Amino acid sequence: MTDLYLIQPQVEVARWGWDIAIFLWLVGLSGMGTLAYYWLRKAPLAYMALATVILGLIVVFSHLTRWWNLPAAVFYALINFSFNLHSWMMLGVLFLSVQALLALLLALHHFGPLRSRAQAGAGWAVTLVAATDRFATSNLALGLVGAFGVLVTVYSGFLLTQAVGVPLWNTALLPILWVVSAGVAVLALIELFHLRGWIDEGVAKFGMKLALASDSLKLLMLFAFVYVGLSASSAGARAGAAELSSGALAPMLWIGVIGLGILVPMGVTAYTLTVRKNVMLIAFAAVLALAGGLLLRASVLLAGKFDPLLL
Numbered sequence: 635m636t637d638l639y640l641i642q643p644q645v646e647v648a649r650w651g652w653d654i655a656i657f658l659w660l661v662g663l664s665g666m667g668t669l670a671y672y673w674l675r676k677a678p679l680a681y682m683a684l685a686t687v688i689l690g691l692i693v694v695f696s697h698l699t700r701w702w703n704l705p706a707a708v709f710y711a712l713i714n715f716s717f718n719l720h721s722w723m724m725l726g727v728l729f730l731s732v733q734a735l736l737a738l739l740l741a742l743h744h745f746g747p748l749r750s751r752a753q754a755g756a757g758w759a760v761t762l763v764a765a766t767d768r769f770a771t772s773n774l775a776l777g778l779v780g781a782f783g784v785l786v787t788v789y790s791g792f793l794l795t796q797a798v799g800v801p802l803w804n805t806a807l808l809p810i811l812w813v814v815s816a817g818v819a820v821l822a823l824i825e826l827f828h829l830r831g832w833i834d835e836g837v838a839k840f841g842m843k844l845a846l847a848s849d850s851l852k853l854l855m856l857f858a859f860v861y862v863g864l865s866a867s868s869a870g871a872r873a874g875a876a877e878l879s880s881g882a883l884a885p886m887l888w889i890g891v892i893g894l895g896i897l898v899p900m901g902v903t904a905y906t907l908t909v910r911k912n913v914m915l916i917a918f919a920a921v922l923a924l925a926g927g928l929l930l931r932a933s934v935l936l937a938g939k940f941d942p943l944l945l
Contacts, residue, residue, distance in 0.1 A: 662816025668783035764775015
């Protein structure tokens with residue numbers, strides 16, 4: 635009898651597809667956005683960090699078959715003060731809940747209607763404005779918020795590394811790649827904010843230089859990730875990496891992630907820094923960089939395959 639080996643894509647079983655890719659992308663934007671806030675202290679970054687983490691929570695809840703089970707589990711864990719800290723899902727809910735609270739405090743610090751109520755003499759508004767002002771003007775507090783944002787982004791990578799049976803993801807490269815990729819996406823948003831007049835020219839120019847270096851690092855790490863998968867001892871990892879490099883997902887990787895998401899923004903940045911500034915080109919490149927970050931997560935997720943089963 636001939637042995638038959640079946641390599642099954644995880645998306646057909648676990649259903650970790652585009653919705654989870656969007657979740658990971660949003661979490662990265664929120665986490666690295668709060669890190670960027672430490673240096674820039676601008677309202678658009680605070681609002682973006684809050685909006686993306688809330689949207690991320692909505693996306694991950696909508697992925698669940700019974701979405702109300704997770705909030706209920708968190709509620710009972712809180713009232714019983716009993717947390718399963720060995721569960722990456724529970725840790726994720728805790729991390730994202732804290733991230734949402736911290737981003738909310740930053741957003742409230744810039745929220746005009748709240749300050750108007752405080753000026754009108756509303757006692758609760760005066761207290762809340764004073765509290766958010768102390769929080770959002772403390773270098774220590776903002777440093778901790780930024781560090782926690784990096785932790786949240788790293789968590790989104792570790793979430794994949796802990797997936798049982800999907801060897802392509804079992805590498806320490808993923809959390810670092812997620813951080814670098816999310817950092818590039820936030821820098822792209824900063825460029826868009828600059829075009830809207832919300833960020834200073836000097837900050838935007840420095841951000842472009844940092845994005846150029848970060849994109850170079852991201853490209854090298856992406857090649858390393860694929861190479862490690864292709865040379866792995868696991869058949870599941872090799873099959874997933876092969877699908878990325880030369881299979882059905884190759885157009886998404888080579889054209890979407892690398893070509894449009896990395897090389898085009900790098901070219902536009904180099905042109906802007908050395909020749910002249912073109913607003914339309916900068917906006918186009920920033921949108922491509924943001925899309926490239928989402929496509930990166932989607933391609934890695936869709937390439938995940940379980941180790942083969944011997945039948």
